[in-house]
Every structure is written in structure tokens, then in C-alpha cells.
Amino acid sequence: MTKTLRALALAGVLTLGGIAPALAGDMILHGGPIYTGETRVEALVVKDGKVAFAGPLADARKVVAHAQDIDLKGAAAFPGLVDAHAHLMGIGFREMTLNLEGSASIVELQAQLKAWNAAHPGAEPLSGRGWIETHWPEKRFPTRADLDAVVPDRPVVLTRADGHALVANSKMLALAGVTRDTVAPAGGQILKDVAGEPTGMLVDNAKSLVSAKIPPPTDAQMREAARLAVNLYASRGWTGMHSVSVAAKDVAILNDMAAAGTLPIRVDNFMDLRDAGDLLAKGPYADPTGMVRVDGIKLYMDGALGSRGAALLAPYNDAEGTGLILTPPDVIAGALDKARAAHAQIAIHAIGDRGNRLVLDAYEKAFNDNPAGLAAARWRIEHAQIISPEDKPRFAKLGVIASMQPSHAIGDLFFAPARLGEARLKEAYAWHDLWDSGAHMAAGTDAPVEKGDPLIEFYAATYRHDLKGYAGADWGLDETLTRPEALSMLTRGSAYAVFREKDLGDLTPGKAADISVFSADLMTVPFAQIPTAHAVMTIVGGKIVYDARGK
Structure with a gap:
């Protein structure tokens, strides 16, 4: 057993034989703050995998008989948090x-x-x-x-x-x-x-x-990487993930896990263009369990800011050049046309202000005959990291989703001022500006680029200090979000970004009982205590897939 597997076993994610059996059945949660979204209630009833009631405990006990009684003992329950941008196989291989x-x-x-x-x-x-x-x-x-x-x-x-x-x-x-x-x-x-x-x-x-000279991983290694990734995510309180840059073989492995009942979290997939044949032929689809879905295609417009590959409108402040364009315009345009015909989503990586403008322009052009169709298609820009002032309103106007990663700011801001300069830094990590503009926003981690911890993302979005509590004078603290806004990005925002808002995103009756329980109330504790908290329980579709109570 690897060091990571052993740690997960001790944490309650795994038994020596594999994933701990998911515990299912009707349940009543109480004994701690429970947030159905922005609303706080005393108790929550889960029946047949869905939320049946949210309200006073006395009334909850009348809704269902012989339910499992879950006393949170002060822990806080939230709608299931979903990572809107991660690389599932990369997370697993990071551990290997x-x-x-x-x-x-x-x-x-x-x-x-x-x-x-x-x-x-x-x-x-x-x-x-x-x-x-x-x-x-x-x-x-x-x-x-x-x-x-x-x-x-x-x-x-x-x-x-x-x-x-x-x-x-x-x-x-x-x-x-x-x-x-x-x-x-x-x-x-x-x-x-x-x-x-x-x-x-x-x-x-x-x-x-x-x-190209590195031997590809074996099937056994890929399956181990997938198991490590989803189990790790369940242990951190995530109930789902939008996995990006996905290969067809990755989806096949996830389908096998779902069929065997060993996939603890929901996974929405955005495929590499070269592996998008099935998607383009038949449109978005899901496995029989509904735990694995294929939603769209992931493309890259530019590179990253740290390695000076992000495409900028003006040269870097600390070096020559304006970054890199990774995908030729004709390839992107062709992919957009095919995706539109297949009713598939598009998610394009764009970090620099030039990269973001090029994506917005390409999206607008792809729907020039039907501008309203772009908003209905829910196409996304992944990272949306540096956006020129004239382009910020275009997200809301066009209906383009800003899929952002708060933790990037608390790491990047150690070098972003040098890369961008003081004036252009104001364009970056503009969560508050985009929120106020009315743009649809979803939050993720970009793991394994970042750790993949929902508590760090919530902390970064609401506090914008590094994990030691430091914030430089030029870190744009006015771009922080309120706690309800940050929670919405990680729940409702992630659900909307994959057309799942009718089933996921909050804990109102009738929706899936996807619940993230943490040791601290993220809505009230001092900021410094948020990243030091931990997941206590993860419930997906009414099944307990991770349980650290008593550990």
C-alpha cells in the first residue's frame, strides 16, 4: 500500500480492500449549522437520495420514520462543493x-x-x-x-x-x-x-x-491514479469535479468505477479535442448511473503567467514578449462550429488579457447569427485571470461563464506584480468586478496545479491573503467576495456551469442530497481558521462516501 493510500485508509476513505462501502438510507442531519444555500436551518431530512425537508428539527422528525440520526456535534453542513476545474488523472499521478x-x-x-x-x-x-x-x-x-x-x-x-x-x-x-x-x-x-x-x-x-519520449502509463497505473484522485477529493469534502483536458480512456475508467459502485463523487468531463469524437457525434452524454458525464471540449488559447506564456495585449513588465498562443485560430474556430452543432459546451483556457479577448471574440463570432444562443450554450473561459477593463462587461453581456480559481491569486500575487506592472495588475483576479457585472461565475482549484482543497479556495476568495495571513499592498483586496458569494461560486455556480442547477447547487427539497460537512462554520469563523478546518463527512446522492466522525 502506498503512503497516500495508507493515509486515506486511516482517514476513513479506504479500507484495506479498497473504497469503504458507501452508506445509504434515509437520514436526519442536525446538531450544527446547516446551510441550504444562503439560508440556515436546524435540520435536514434525506430520503431516497434527495433532500426531503429543511427546517426545524421537531418537524424533520415527522417527515420520515426510522431514519439514520446524524448529530453533527457542531460541524457545519453545506450544499455539496464542486471543483469546477481540475485535472483528475493529474491529481492521481501527483500522488504516484x-x-x-x-x-x-x-x-x-x-x-x-x-x-x-x-x-x-x-x-x-x-x-x-x-x-x-x-x-x-x-x-x-x-x-x-x-x-x-x-x-x-x-x-x-x-x-x-x-x-x-x-x-x-x-x-x-x-x-x-x-x-x-x-x-x-x-x-x-x-x-x-x-x-x-x-x-x-x-x-x-x-x-x-x-x-513524447516518456512511456505512457499502464492501464493499472491509470486506474490507480483515478482511484487516488476521487478518494482524495471525497476526503476533502468535494462532492463533484469538472475534470478538464480528459482522454477517452479516462472516461472509460470512470465508467467502470461507477458501474462497480466505487466512484464516490460526480465527475463532469471536458474532453481533449482529439478524444471528443463521441461527444461531437452524439452530443453530451452520461453513464447509466449518472455519476459520469461528458459535457464538452477543453481547449487552450494561451499559456501561464508564471512561465510568461499568458498572451498579453502589451509586453511583459519584466521581460520581452507578449506570451504565446497555443492553439491556431482556425483550429479553435472549427472546434467551436462542431461543438455548436453537437450542442456541446466549450471551455477554453485563457489567462492573459489578450488571450481572454481572443476567446470572447471567437465565441461572439461563432454565434454571430444568433447572439442569444451563446448564453444558452453556456460556454466557459477557464481561469479568466487577466481581463482588460473593456472586456469585463462582455462576460455578462455574452453569457460566457467565468470559471476561476481563487487560490491562484494568493500564490500568483507573489510574482504577478513583476510580470504585469502596477496598472495592469488591477485587471487581474477580478472576482468582485465580474460578480458585480452580473457574470456567471464558477470556482475551482486547477489541481494538481494547486492543492485541490475547497477550504483554501473559500479562504482565498473571501480573504485574499496567503496561507500565512500575508497580503501585499497591491494585492487587490477590494476584489474579495462575501462568504455567501464564495459559497455560491463553489455550489450554484459549479452546477450552472454544467447545466445541473435543477439537481445540484443547493439543498432545497427535491434536489440531490449532495452535502459537504466541515469542522468549522465557513460562514462565521475567523478567516484564519478556514484553511485549518477539515472535512468531517461527504454525502453524495444520500450516500455517505467519507466519514471522519470520531477520528
Whole structure:
């Protein structure tokens, strides 16, 4: 059993034989604050997997006989929180490979790499992910020389936390045939030193030069990654996830888990374009259990801000260039036309202000014969991170959903001022501006880029300080959301973003009994206590899929 699996077993997610059996049946929840949305009630009745009653405890006991009595003992219940943007398989593989999250320096990264190599001997390429250089004392990207110093005789690829850049050692570059004469593919960069030699850093589409040389995971590894990811998410209080950049094989694995009754959370999928054939042929569809759905297509307009791949309208404040366009305009336009014909959703990654404008323009053009149809299609922009002032009102006007990740701000704002400059920083992470404009908003994590913790997202959206309580003078604290607004983004917003608001998003009678229970009342506790709380129970469709009571 891996370290992660053992931890999940101890936390109540797993038994030694696999997922703990989901406990189902009628139940009455009481003994702590219960929020049906913005409304707080004393008790909640669950019957046949749905909410049957919300109100006084005395009345709740009259609704159903012989129900399981769940005393929350002060814990707080909320509508099921749904991560509106995550990479399911990436979350699982983060737990199975070298996890560099939190590396404090290049020296520490080297030590972690050396130890992992020693513990996992072999000749096959070694992979890791999660480093981010913005806090490092060295104040630079790692290089192939840094990796060569500890692992010179085995290919190594270490991906940056945002997934938009990687560093490879000399052995990996040689295996991939990357030299000083290699031309970067469109939408990619090969960083070079003053002598013109590759440093080992490959950005965005250039990553494929080495990733193509890494053997694909086996079926068994993929199934383990899926199990790890969904069990981890249930243990954090999530009742669902919108998984993006999904392969057809990923969906098949989830379908198998749902059929076997081992999928604890709901998963909505946005496919890679190359794996969207079934979707484009028959439109959105679901597995027989309804736990797995295929909703749309995920595309990339630009790169990430940290690796300077985000497409900007003006050059970066701290470097030359305006970023990268990752997908050719004709490919995007063709995908939009096909998605519209199939009644499928589109979700496009856009971080820079130029990237966001290009997506808004493309969406508007795709529906130029029927502008109202765009709002009805509920197409999305993933991240919507930096938006020029003239483009902010277009989200509400066009009906485009802003699918955002609050935790990006409390991490990115250590380097975003340098990348953007003071004036343009005001365009970034504009949650309050978009909310006030009337835009539809959904909140997610972008895990494994971020940890994937709903409590961190809620804290970031409402407080906008880092996890140590620090906020710089230029961090835009006026862009915070109220607690009810943040809860709505994680519940109603996520449901609306996949056409599920009739069944999910709040705990009014008749809706699915998807419930997230936390040790703290997120609506009232001091901000500092929000990220230190934990999930107590996760209920999906009236079934207890995670239970940490008494642990």
C-alpha cells in the first residue's frame, strides 16, 4: 500500500480492500449549522437520495420514520462543493510520482530528486511535478545542469506547478534530440543560455519534444491514479469535479468505477479535442448511473503567467514578449462550429488579457447569427485571470461563464506584480468586478496545479491573503467576495456551469442530497481558521462516501 493510500485508509476513505462501502438510507442531519444555500436551518431530512425537508428539527422528525440520526456535534453542513476545474488523472499521478509541491529552493529540489531516484532505481525516465521558482532564493528557473548534478545518468523531467513548463536534464534532452539547433514548435519556447545552448527549460507546446519520449502509463497505473484522485477529493469534502483536458480512456475508467459502485463523487468531463469524437457525434452524454458525464471540449488559447506564456495585449513588465498562443485560430474556430452543432459546451483556457479577448471574440463570432444562443450554450473561459477593463462587461453581456480559481491569486500575487506592472495588475483576479457585472461565475482549484482543497479556495476568495495571513499592498483586496458569494461560486455556480442547477447547487427539497460537512462554520469563523478546518463527512446522492466522525 502506498503512503497516500495508507493515509486515506486511516482517514476513513479506504479500507484495506479498497473504497469503504458507501452508506445509504434515509437520514436526519442536525446538531450544527446547516446551510441550504444562503439560508440556515436546524435540520435536514434525506430520503431516497434527495433532500426531503429543511427546517426545524421537531418537524424533520415527522417527515420520515426510522431514519439514520446524524448529530453533527457542531460541524457545519453545506450544499455539496464542486471543483469546477481540475485535472483528475493529474491529481492521481501527483500522488504516484515525485511531488515537488512546496520545494523551497533549487537545493531542496535537488535533494528531493536525489532521494526519489535512490528510492526508485531504474533506467526509465523519472518524472516529477509541482515546483515553482517564485519563492526560491535563487530567483531563477532550474536548469538541466541543476538536475545533472544529482541525476546525470537517467532521463529526468520535472514539470512546473502550473503544468505549462518543464525542466529536463541533459540525458532527457539527448533522448529527445533537443539541441541548440532545435526549432521550437508554434506556441512553445526552448529557453537557451547566453551561449545558445538549451537550458533544459521547455515552455508550453515545446514540452511535447520530451514528453513524447516518456512511456505512457499502464492501464493499472491509470486506474490507480483515478482511484487516488476521487478518494482524495471525497476526503476533502468535494462532492463533484469538472475534470478538464480528459482522454477517452479516462472516461472509460470512470465508467467502470461507477458501474462497480466505487466512484464516490460526480465527475463532469471536458474532453481533449482529439478524444471528443463521441461527444461531437452524439452530443453530451452520461453513464447509466449518472455519476459520469461528458459535457464538452477543453481547449487552450494561451499559456501561464508564471512561465510568461499568458498572451498579453502589451509586453511583459519584466521581460520581452507578449506570451504565446497555443492553439491556431482556425483550429479553435472549427472546434467551436462542431461543438455548436453537437450542442456541446466549450471551455477554453485563457489567462492573459489578450488571450481572454481572443476567446470572447471567437465565441461572439461563432454565434454571430444568433447572439442569444451563446448564453444558452453556456460556454466557459477557464481561469479568466487577466481581463482588460473593456472586456469585463462582455462576460455578462455574452453569457460566457467565468470559471476561476481563487487560490491562484494568493500564490500568483507573489510574482504577478513583476510580470504585469502596477496598472495592469488591477485587471487581474477580478472576482468582485465580474460578480458585480452580473457574470456567471464558477470556482475551482486547477489541481494538481494547486492543492485541490475547497477550504483554501473559500479562504482565498473571501480573504485574499496567503496561507500565512500575508497580503501585499497591491494585492487587490477590494476584489474579495462575501462568504455567501464564495459559497455560491463553489455550489450554484459549479452546477450552472454544467447545466445541473435543477439537481445540484443547493439543498432545497427535491434536489440531490449532495452535502459537504466541515469542522468549522465557513460562514462565521475567523478567516484564519478556514484553511485549518477539515472535512468531517461527504454525502453524495444520500450516500455517505467519507466519514471522519470520531477520528
